[in-house]
Amino acid sequence: MAGEYASLLDDLQAEQEQLASDVDGIGRDDWLRPTPARGWDVRDSIAHLADTDEVACDTCTDGPRALNVVRHRYASSEDFTLAGVLRGRRRPGRDVLEWWRESSAREREVLDTIEPATRIPWGLGMSASAFATARLMETWAHGLDVRTALGRPARDTNRLRHVAWISLRALPYAFTVAGRPVPEAPIRAEVTLPDGSAWTFGPPDAPARITGPAAQLCRLFVQRIRRADSTELRAEGDAADAALDVARAFL
CATH class of the missing domain: 3.30.1050 (Nonspecific Lipid-transfer Protein; Chain A)
Structure with missing residues:
Protein backbone atom coordinates (compact mmCIF):
# COMPACT_ATOMS: atom_id res chain seq x y z
CA MET A 1 0.00 0.00 0.00
CA ALA A 2 2.86 2.39 0.78
CA GLY A 3 4.10 2.08 -2.80
CA GLU A 4 0.61 2.71 -4.15
CA TYR A 5 0.27 5.77 -1.93
CA ALA A 6 3.59 7.18 -3.11
CA SER A 7 2.47 6.64 -6.70
CA LEU A 8 -0.81 8.41 -5.93
CA LEU A 9 1.04 11.42 -4.54
CA ASP A 10 3.20 11.47 -7.68
CA ASP A 11 0.02 11.54 -9.75
CA LEU A 12 -1.40 14.34 -7.61
CA GLN A 13 1.76 16.34 -8.21
CA ALA A 14 1.61 15.67 -11.95
CA GLU A 15 -2.04 16.79 -12.14
CA GLN A 16 -1.37 19.96 -10.18
CA GLU A 17 1.80 20.86 -12.04
CA GLN A 18 0.20 20.23 -15.43
CA LEU A 19 -2.57 22.72 -14.71
CA ALA A 20 -0.12 25.23 -13.23
CA SER A 21 1.99 24.97 -16.37
CA ASP A 22 -1.05 25.57 -18.56
CA VAL A 23 -1.85 28.90 -16.89
CA ASP A 24 1.73 30.04 -16.36
CA GLY A 25 2.40 33.05 -18.55
CA ILE A 26 -1.17 33.74 -19.66
CA GLY A 27 -2.14 37.39 -19.99
CA ARG A 28 -4.17 39.56 -17.64
CA ASP A 29 -7.27 39.26 -19.81
CA ASP A 30 -6.93 35.49 -19.86
CA TRP A 31 -7.04 35.34 -16.07
CA LEU A 32 -10.39 37.10 -16.21
CA ARG A 33 -11.97 34.84 -18.83
CA PRO A 34 -15.24 33.31 -17.57
CA THR A 35 -15.29 29.57 -17.02
CA PRO A 36 -18.27 27.20 -17.27
CA ALA A 37 -18.56 27.52 -13.47
CA ARG A 38 -21.15 30.26 -13.13
CA GLY A 39 -19.68 33.52 -11.86
CA TRP A 40 -16.10 32.25 -11.83
CA ASP A 41 -13.20 33.20 -14.05
CA VAL A 42 -9.83 31.50 -14.48
CA ARG A 43 -8.31 33.34 -11.53
CA ASP A 44 -11.23 32.31 -9.30
CA SER A 45 -10.72 28.64 -10.18
CA ILE A 46 -7.03 28.71 -9.28
CA ALA A 47 -7.71 30.74 -6.13
CA HIS A 48 -10.25 28.12 -5.03
CA LEU A 49 -7.66 25.38 -5.45
CA ALA A 50 -5.06 27.42 -3.56
CA ASP A 51 -7.40 28.17 -0.68
CA THR A 52 -8.72 24.62 -0.33
CA ASP A 53 -5.19 23.21 -0.47
CA GLU A 54 -4.31 25.49 2.45
CA VAL A 55 -7.35 24.28 4.36
CA ALA A 56 -6.39 20.71 3.46
CA CYS A 57 -2.94 21.20 5.00
CA ASP A 58 -4.37 22.57 8.23
CA THR A 59 -6.99 19.83 8.36
CA CYS A 60 -4.25 17.21 8.20
CA THR A 61 -2.12 18.97 10.85
CA ASP A 62 -4.79 20.39 13.19
CA GLY A 63 -3.87 23.88 12.05
CA PRO A 64 -5.91 27.07 12.57
CA ARG A 65 -7.73 26.75 9.24
CA ALA A 66 -8.71 23.10 9.60
CA LEU A 67 -12.02 22.46 7.87
CA ASN A 68 -13.91 21.59 11.04
CA VAL A 69 -12.73 24.88 12.55
CA VAL A 70 -13.33 27.34 9.71
CA ARG A 71 -16.56 25.94 8.29
CA HIS A 72 -18.47 27.06 11.38
CA ARG A 73 -17.57 30.67 10.63
CA TYR A 74 -19.76 30.67 7.53
CA ALA A 75 -23.49 30.32 7.04
CA SER A 76 -23.05 27.72 4.29
CA SER A 77 -20.47 25.76 2.37
CA GLU A 78 -21.08 28.13 -0.54
CA ASP A 79 -20.09 31.09 1.65
CA PHE A 80 -16.95 29.25 2.72
CA THR A 81 -16.01 28.57 -0.90
CA LEU A 82 -16.72 32.17 -1.91
CA ALA A 83 -14.45 33.48 0.85
CA GLY A 84 -11.53 31.59 -0.66
CA VAL A 85 -12.32 32.89 -4.13
CA LEU A 86 -12.48 36.46 -2.84
CA ARG A 87 -8.97 36.10 -1.43
CA GLY A 88 -7.82 35.56 -4.99
CA ARG A 89 -9.72 38.52 -6.38
CA ARG A 90 -7.49 40.83 -4.37
CA ARG A 91 -4.41 39.61 -6.25
CA PRO A 92 -3.24 39.60 -9.86
CA GLY A 93 -3.46 36.24 -11.59
CA ARG A 94 0.27 35.55 -11.53
CA ASP A 95 0.28 35.99 -7.74
CA VAL A 96 -2.68 33.64 -7.39
CA LEU A 97 -0.74 31.04 -9.38
CA GLU A 98 2.25 31.42 -7.08
CA TRP A 99 -0.06 31.10 -4.08
CA TRP A 100 -1.44 27.85 -5.48
CA ARG A 101 1.98 26.46 -6.31
CA GLU A 102 3.07 27.06 -2.72
CA SER A 103 -0.08 25.66 -1.12
CA SER A 104 -0.22 22.59 -3.37
CA ALA A 105 3.45 21.81 -2.75
CA ARG A 106 2.87 22.15 0.99
CA GLU A 107 -0.18 19.90 0.72
CA ARG A 108 1.87 17.16 -0.94
CA GLU A 109 4.59 17.50 1.70
CA VAL A 110 2.03 17.10 4.47
CA LEU A 111 0.34 14.13 2.83
CA ASP A 112 3.72 12.48 2.38
CA THR A 113 4.19 12.43 6.17
CA ILE A 114 0.88 10.68 6.83
CA GLU A 115 0.14 6.97 6.71
CA PRO A 116 -2.30 6.22 3.87
CA ALA A 117 -4.90 4.71 6.22
CA THR A 118 -4.92 7.70 8.61
CA ARG A 119 -8.40 9.22 8.91
CA ILE A 120 -8.68 12.83 7.75
CA PRO A 121 -11.64 14.83 9.17
CA TRP A 122 -12.78 16.16 5.80
CA GLY A 123 -16.47 15.95 5.04
CA LEU A 124 -17.69 12.64 6.42
CA GLY A 125 -14.08 11.61 7.07
CA MET A 126 -11.80 9.65 4.77
CA SER A 127 -8.42 7.97 4.65
CA ALA A 128 -5.37 9.99 3.66
CA SER A 129 -5.26 7.95 0.47
CA ALA A 130 -8.85 8.83 -0.42
CA PHE A 131 -8.21 12.44 0.57
CA ALA A 132 -5.24 12.72 -1.79
CA THR A 133 -7.43 11.20 -4.50
CA ALA A 134 -10.12 13.79 -3.80
CA ARG A 135 -7.59 16.59 -4.19
CA LEU A 136 -6.52 15.14 -7.55
CA MET A 137 -10.16 14.88 -8.61
CA GLU A 138 -10.84 18.50 -7.75
CA THR A 139 -7.72 19.69 -9.57
CA TRP A 140 -8.73 17.79 -12.69
CA ALA A 141 -12.33 19.05 -12.56
CA HIS A 142 -11.36 22.71 -12.22
CA GLY A 143 -8.73 22.16 -14.87
CA LEU A 144 -11.54 21.27 -17.27
CA ASP A 145 -13.16 24.63 -16.55
CA VAL A 146 -9.92 26.57 -16.91
CA ARG A 147 -8.94 24.97 -20.21
CA THR A 148 -12.42 25.50 -21.62
CA ALA A 149 -12.19 29.18 -20.72
CA LEU A 150 -8.80 29.45 -22.41
CA GLY A 151 -9.93 27.54 -25.49
CA ARG A 152 -7.48 24.71 -24.86
CA PRO A 153 -8.08 20.98 -25.10
CA ALA A 154 -8.68 18.89 -22.01
CA ARG A 155 -5.72 17.00 -20.54
CA ASP A 156 -7.10 13.50 -20.03
CA THR A 157 -4.52 10.99 -18.80
CA ASN A 158 -4.62 7.62 -17.11
CA ARG A 159 -4.80 9.56 -13.85
Whole structure:
Protein backbone atom coordinates (compact mmCIF):
# COMPACT_ATOMS: atom_id res chain seq x y z
CA MET A 1 0.00 0.00 0.00
CA ALA A 2 2.86 2.39 0.78
CA GLY A 3 4.10 2.08 -2.80
CA GLU A 4 0.61 2.71 -4.15
CA TYR A 5 0.27 5.77 -1.93
CA ALA A 6 3.59 7.18 -3.11
CA SER A 7 2.47 6.64 -6.70
CA LEU A 8 -0.81 8.41 -5.93
CA LEU A 9 1.04 11.42 -4.54
CA ASP A 10 3.20 11.47 -7.68
CA ASP A 11 0.02 11.54 -9.75
CA LEU A 12 -1.40 14.34 -7.61
CA GLN A 13 1.76 16.34 -8.21
CA ALA A 14 1.61 15.67 -11.95
CA GLU A 15 -2.04 16.79 -12.14
CA GLN A 16 -1.37 19.96 -10.18
CA GLU A 17 1.80 20.86 -12.04
CA GLN A 18 0.20 20.23 -15.43
CA LEU A 19 -2.57 22.72 -14.71
CA ALA A 20 -0.12 25.23 -13.23
CA SER A 21 1.99 24.97 -16.37
CA ASP A 22 -1.05 25.57 -18.56
CA VAL A 23 -1.85 28.90 -16.89
CA ASP A 24 1.73 30.04 -16.36
CA GLY A 25 2.40 33.05 -18.55
CA ILE A 26 -1.17 33.74 -19.66
CA GLY A 27 -2.14 37.39 -19.99
CA ARG A 28 -4.17 39.56 -17.64
CA ASP A 29 -7.27 39.26 -19.81
CA ASP A 30 -6.93 35.49 -19.86
CA TRP A 31 -7.04 35.34 -16.07
CA LEU A 32 -10.39 37.10 -16.21
CA ARG A 33 -11.97 34.84 -18.83
CA PRO A 34 -15.24 33.31 -17.57
CA THR A 35 -15.29 29.57 -17.02
CA PRO A 36 -18.27 27.20 -17.27
CA ALA A 37 -18.56 27.52 -13.47
CA ARG A 38 -21.15 30.26 -13.13
CA GLY A 39 -19.68 33.52 -11.86
CA TRP A 40 -16.10 32.25 -11.83
CA ASP A 41 -13.20 33.20 -14.05
CA VAL A 42 -9.83 31.50 -14.48
CA ARG A 43 -8.31 33.34 -11.53
CA ASP A 44 -11.23 32.31 -9.30
CA SER A 45 -10.72 28.64 -10.18
CA ILE A 46 -7.03 28.71 -9.28
CA ALA A 47 -7.71 30.74 -6.13
CA HIS A 48 -10.25 28.12 -5.03
CA LEU A 49 -7.66 25.38 -5.45
CA ALA A 50 -5.06 27.42 -3.56
CA ASP A 51 -7.40 28.17 -0.68
CA THR A 52 -8.72 24.62 -0.33
CA ASP A 53 -5.19 23.21 -0.47
CA GLU A 54 -4.31 25.49 2.45
CA VAL A 55 -7.35 24.28 4.36
CA ALA A 56 -6.39 20.71 3.46
CA CYS A 57 -2.94 21.20 5.00
CA ASP A 58 -4.37 22.57 8.23
CA THR A 59 -6.99 19.83 8.36
CA CYS A 60 -4.25 17.21 8.20
CA THR A 61 -2.12 18.97 10.85
CA ASP A 62 -4.79 20.39 13.19
CA GLY A 63 -3.87 23.88 12.05
CA PRO A 64 -5.91 27.07 12.57
CA ARG A 65 -7.73 26.75 9.24
CA ALA A 66 -8.71 23.10 9.60
CA LEU A 67 -12.02 22.46 7.87
CA ASN A 68 -13.91 21.59 11.04
CA VAL A 69 -12.73 24.88 12.55
CA VAL A 70 -13.33 27.34 9.71
CA ARG A 71 -16.56 25.94 8.29
CA HIS A 72 -18.47 27.06 11.38
CA ARG A 73 -17.57 30.67 10.63
CA TYR A 74 -19.76 30.67 7.53
CA ALA A 75 -23.49 30.32 7.04
CA SER A 76 -23.05 27.72 4.29
CA SER A 77 -20.47 25.76 2.37
CA GLU A 78 -21.08 28.13 -0.54
CA ASP A 79 -20.09 31.09 1.65
CA PHE A 80 -16.95 29.25 2.72
CA THR A 81 -16.01 28.57 -0.90
CA LEU A 82 -16.72 32.17 -1.91
CA ALA A 83 -14.45 33.48 0.85
CA GLY A 84 -11.53 31.59 -0.66
CA VAL A 85 -12.32 32.89 -4.13
CA LEU A 86 -12.48 36.46 -2.84
CA ARG A 87 -8.97 36.10 -1.43
CA GLY A 88 -7.82 35.56 -4.99
CA ARG A 89 -9.72 38.52 -6.38
CA ARG A 90 -7.49 40.83 -4.37
CA ARG A 91 -4.41 39.61 -6.25
CA PRO A 92 -3.24 39.60 -9.86
CA GLY A 93 -3.46 36.24 -11.59
CA ARG A 94 0.27 35.55 -11.53
CA ASP A 95 0.28 35.99 -7.74
CA VAL A 96 -2.68 33.64 -7.39
CA LEU A 97 -0.74 31.04 -9.38
CA GLU A 98 2.25 31.42 -7.08
CA TRP A 99 -0.06 31.10 -4.08
CA TRP A 100 -1.44 27.85 -5.48
CA ARG A 101 1.98 26.46 -6.31
CA GLU A 102 3.07 27.06 -2.72
CA SER A 103 -0.08 25.66 -1.12
CA SER A 104 -0.22 22.59 -3.37
CA ALA A 105 3.45 21.81 -2.75
CA ARG A 106 2.87 22.15 0.99
CA GLU A 107 -0.18 19.90 0.72
CA ARG A 108 1.87 17.16 -0.94
CA GLU A 109 4.59 17.50 1.70
CA VAL A 110 2.03 17.10 4.47
CA LEU A 111 0.34 14.13 2.83
CA ASP A 112 3.72 12.48 2.38
CA THR A 113 4.19 12.43 6.17
CA ILE A 114 0.88 10.68 6.83
CA GLU A 115 0.14 6.97 6.71
CA PRO A 116 -2.30 6.22 3.87
CA ALA A 117 -4.90 4.71 6.22
CA THR A 118 -4.92 7.70 8.61
CA ARG A 119 -8.40 9.22 8.91
CA ILE A 120 -8.68 12.83 7.75
CA PRO A 121 -11.64 14.83 9.17
CA TRP A 122 -12.78 16.16 5.80
CA GLY A 123 -16.47 15.95 5.04
CA LEU A 124 -17.69 12.64 6.42
CA GLY A 125 -14.08 11.61 7.07
CA MET A 126 -11.80 9.65 4.77
CA SER A 127 -8.42 7.97 4.65
CA ALA A 128 -5.37 9.99 3.66
CA SER A 129 -5.26 7.95 0.47
CA ALA A 130 -8.85 8.83 -0.42
CA PHE A 131 -8.21 12.44 0.57
CA ALA A 132 -5.24 12.72 -1.79
CA THR A 133 -7.43 11.20 -4.50
CA ALA A 134 -10.12 13.79 -3.80
CA ARG A 135 -7.59 16.59 -4.19
CA LEU A 136 -6.52 15.14 -7.55
CA MET A 137 -10.16 14.88 -8.61
CA GLU A 138 -10.84 18.50 -7.75
CA THR A 139 -7.72 19.69 -9.57
CA TRP A 140 -8.73 17.79 -12.69
CA ALA A 141 -12.33 19.05 -12.56
CA HIS A 142 -11.36 22.71 -12.22
CA GLY A 143 -8.73 22.16 -14.87
CA LEU A 144 -11.54 21.27 -17.27
CA ASP A 145 -13.16 24.63 -16.55
CA VAL A 146 -9.92 26.57 -16.91
CA ARG A 147 -8.94 24.97 -20.21
CA THR A 148 -12.42 25.50 -21.62
CA ALA A 149 -12.19 29.18 -20.72
CA LEU A 150 -8.80 29.45 -22.41
CA GLY A 151 -9.93 27.54 -25.49
CA ARG A 152 -7.48 24.71 -24.86
CA PRO A 153 -8.08 20.98 -25.10
CA ALA A 154 -8.68 18.89 -22.01
CA ARG A 155 -5.72 17.00 -20.54
CA ASP A 156 -7.10 13.50 -20.03
CA THR A 157 -4.52 10.99 -18.80
CA ASN A 158 -4.62 7.62 -17.11
CA ARG A 159 -4.80 9.56 -13.85
CA LEU A 160 -8.53 9.46 -14.53
CA ARG A 161 -8.52 6.06 -12.83
CA HIS A 162 -8.23 7.93 -9.54
CA VAL A 163 -11.15 10.19 -10.42
CA ALA A 164 -13.22 7.16 -11.44
CA TRP A 165 -12.35 5.34 -8.22
CA ILE A 166 -13.41 8.14 -5.89
CA SER A 167 -16.50 8.81 -8.00
CA LEU A 168 -17.71 5.24 -7.61
CA ARG A 169 -16.74 5.09 -3.95
CA ALA A 170 -18.87 8.20 -3.40
CA LEU A 171 -22.04 6.59 -4.77
CA PRO A 172 -23.67 5.98 -1.36
CA TYR A 173 -23.19 9.67 -0.58
CA ALA A 174 -24.51 10.66 -4.01
CA PHE A 175 -27.67 8.63 -3.50
CA THR A 176 -28.16 10.16 -0.06
CA VAL A 177 -27.77 13.72 -1.36
CA ALA A 178 -30.27 12.93 -4.11
CA GLY A 179 -32.74 11.66 -1.51
CA ARG A 180 -32.81 8.20 -3.03
CA PRO A 181 -32.20 4.81 -1.38
CA VAL A 182 -28.75 3.32 -1.81
CA PRO A 183 -29.08 0.19 -3.98
CA GLU A 184 -28.33 -3.06 -2.22
CA ALA A 185 -26.97 -4.60 -5.40
CA PRO A 186 -23.23 -4.03 -5.99
CA ILE A 187 -22.19 -2.15 -9.11
CA ARG A 188 -19.40 -3.11 -11.47
CA ALA A 189 -17.68 -0.51 -13.65
CA GLU A 190 -15.59 -1.43 -16.69
CA VAL A 191 -14.22 1.70 -18.33
CA THR A 192 -11.56 2.52 -20.88
CA LEU A 193 -8.71 4.85 -19.92
CA PRO A 194 -7.28 7.40 -22.37
CA ASP A 195 -4.47 5.05 -23.45
CA GLY A 196 -6.99 2.33 -24.32
CA SER A 197 -6.36 0.16 -21.28
CA ALA A 198 -9.19 -1.17 -19.14
CA TRP A 199 -9.93 -0.15 -15.57
CA THR A 200 -12.43 -1.97 -13.41
CA PHE A 201 -14.20 -1.43 -10.12
CA GLY A 202 -16.53 -3.69 -8.17
CA PRO A 203 -17.14 -7.45 -8.14
CA PRO A 204 -17.01 -9.18 -11.54
CA ASP A 205 -20.32 -10.94 -10.89
CA ALA A 206 -22.22 -7.78 -9.92
CA PRO A 207 -25.73 -7.71 -11.42
CA ALA A 208 -25.39 -4.01 -12.29
CA ARG A 209 -22.71 -2.75 -14.66
CA ILE A 210 -21.45 0.56 -16.08
CA THR A 211 -19.30 0.55 -19.21
CA GLY A 212 -17.78 3.18 -21.47
CA PRO A 213 -14.92 5.70 -21.58
CA ALA A 214 -13.45 6.87 -18.28
CA ALA A 215 -13.40 10.42 -19.63
CA GLN A 216 -17.19 10.53 -19.84
CA LEU A 217 -17.73 8.73 -16.56
CA CYS A 218 -15.49 11.18 -14.73
CA ARG A 219 -17.01 14.25 -16.38
CA LEU A 220 -20.47 13.04 -15.42
CA PHE A 221 -19.51 12.48 -11.79
CA VAL A 222 -17.84 15.89 -11.44
CA GLN A 223 -20.96 17.30 -13.12
CA ARG A 224 -19.25 18.85 -16.12
CA ILE A 225 -21.64 17.06 -18.46
CA ARG A 226 -25.24 15.92 -18.08
CA ARG A 227 -26.30 12.33 -18.34
CA ALA A 228 -27.94 13.08 -21.69
CA ASP A 229 -24.51 14.09 -22.98
CA SER A 230 -22.74 10.95 -21.75
CA THR A 231 -23.74 9.09 -24.89
CA GLU A 232 -20.99 6.46 -24.71
CA LEU A 233 -21.77 5.30 -21.18
CA ARG A 234 -23.93 2.21 -20.82
CA ALA A 235 -25.81 1.09 -17.72
CA GLU A 236 -26.97 -2.50 -17.27
CA GLY A 237 -29.36 -3.03 -14.39
CA ASP A 238 -31.48 -0.66 -12.33
CA ALA A 239 -28.73 0.13 -9.81
CA ALA A 240 -26.27 1.14 -12.52
CA ASP A 241 -28.90 3.24 -14.25
CA ALA A 242 -29.72 5.00 -10.99
CA ALA A 243 -26.02 5.56 -10.29
CA LEU A 244 -25.62 7.54 -13.50
CA ASP A 245 -28.68 9.58 -12.59
CA VAL A 246 -27.30 10.69 -9.21
CA ALA A 247 -23.62 10.86 -10.22
CA ARG A 248 -21.71 13.13 -7.84
CA ALA A 249 -18.06 12.89 -6.76
CA PHE A 250 -17.79 15.85 -4.38
CA LEU A 251 -19.35 17.21 -1.20
